[in-house]
Amino acid sequence: MRQTLFPPLRLAEWRATRDTLHTYARLVGSIRRALVPPQKHWWHISLRASACGLTTTPMPAGNRTCELTLDLTSHDLTITTSRGDWWDVPLEGQSSRELRASVLGNLEAMGVKPEIEREPFASEATNPYDADAVDAYWQALSQMDLLLKQFRGELREETSPVQLWPHHFDLSLVWFSGRRVPGVDPAKAEEADEQMAFGFSTGDEGTPEPYFYITAYPWPEGLEETALPAGACWQQEGWQGALLPYHALPESDPQAYLLDFWRTVQRAGADRMGA
Numbered sequence: 001m002r003q004t005l006f007p008p009l010r011l012a013e014w015r016a017t018r019d020t021l022h023t024y025a026r027l028v029g030s031i032r033r034a035l036v037p038p039q040k041h042w043w044h045i046s047l048r049a050s051a052c053g054l055t056t057t058p059m060p061a062g063n064r065t066c067e068l069t070l071d072l073t074s075h076d077l078t079i080t081t082s083r084g085d086w087w088d089v090p091l092e093g094q095s096s097r098e099l100r101a102s103v104l105g106n107l108e109a110m111g112v113k114p115e116i117e118r119e120p121f122a123s124e125a126t127n128p129y130d131a132d133a134v135d136a137y138w139q140a141l142s143q144m145d146l147l148l149k150q151f152r153g154e155l156r157e158e159t160s161p162v163q164l165w166p167h168h169f170d171l172s173l174v175w176f177s178g179r180r181v182p183g184v185d186p187a188k189a190e191e192a193d194e195q196m197a198f199g200f201s202t203g204d205e206g207t208p209e210p211y212f213y214i215t216a217y218p219w220p221e222g223l224e225e226t227a228l229p230a231g232a233c234w235q236q237e238g239w240q241g242a243l244l245p246y247h248a249l250p251e252s253d254p255q256a257y258l259l260d261f262w263r264t265v266q267r268a269g270a271d272r273m274g275a
Contacts, residue, residue, distance in 0.1 A: 011203035014133035029166030034114035046163035049145040072138035093129035172199035210246035220272030
């Protein structure tokens with residue numbers, strides 16, 4: 001892999017397209033939420049990276065399975081089923097209402113009727129869709145997915161899947177220490193487990209450029225004293241954690257740099273959690 005696999009992703013240059021893709025991902029995620037049995041930590045609402053884009057993975061649909069994929073290489077939304085059904089529609093900036101109608105209509109023709117909230121996808125406004133910008137995003141995201149999976153394989157404790165959250169549009173991996181948070185009801189899975197999250201965001205109001213983040217819950221005392229690789233810093237405003245701007249990735253071996261960033265903070269957190 002070369003640095004060219006992490007192309008420039010300045011948010012100001014593709015924000016409108018990012019927002020379009022985010023809306024499409026939320027639509028696909030809402031269908032996954034409706035069809036997949038609930039999982040702890042809400043893992044049933046997230047998407048996964050495939051070889052060509054973002055997928056729901058196979059979902060139960062009566063006496064068959066179905067899968068929705070945002071193909072970011074061909075720029076299509078594809079539906080397939082275990083019976084060989086196939087349907088796709090080009091992603092060209094159509095309104096969320098138009099895409100919702102197309103997807104739900106074709107699912108219904110296949111005998112699949114997910115119950116989703118329709119109001120969030122009721123806009124009739126067309127959306128910007130820059131295929132070149134999507135190509136650059138997917139080129140970077142697919143490499144991050146592989147690196148997070150490599151990092152995940154090094155961790156002996158329980159981890160989440162590497163997954164994309166449609167609501168925040170961030171790619172994330174969660175590591176669990178295996179210890180419970182004192183005083184929290186064990187039945188509340190989202191609050192009861194000590195954990196650290198390692199992720200990537202395309203940018204938001206607080207940080208209007210792409211960035212990598214590491215957070216911990218509950219915050220281990222003294223974690224912010226850990227020395228970080230050059231270019232990374234500790235974030236204190238808005239949220240607490242380690243932040244690495246995407247543009248700070250070094251030209252020489254950015255993969256090794258990212259792995260070092262994740263490993264450094266994870267080891268420091270693991271040493272302090274439960275202490």
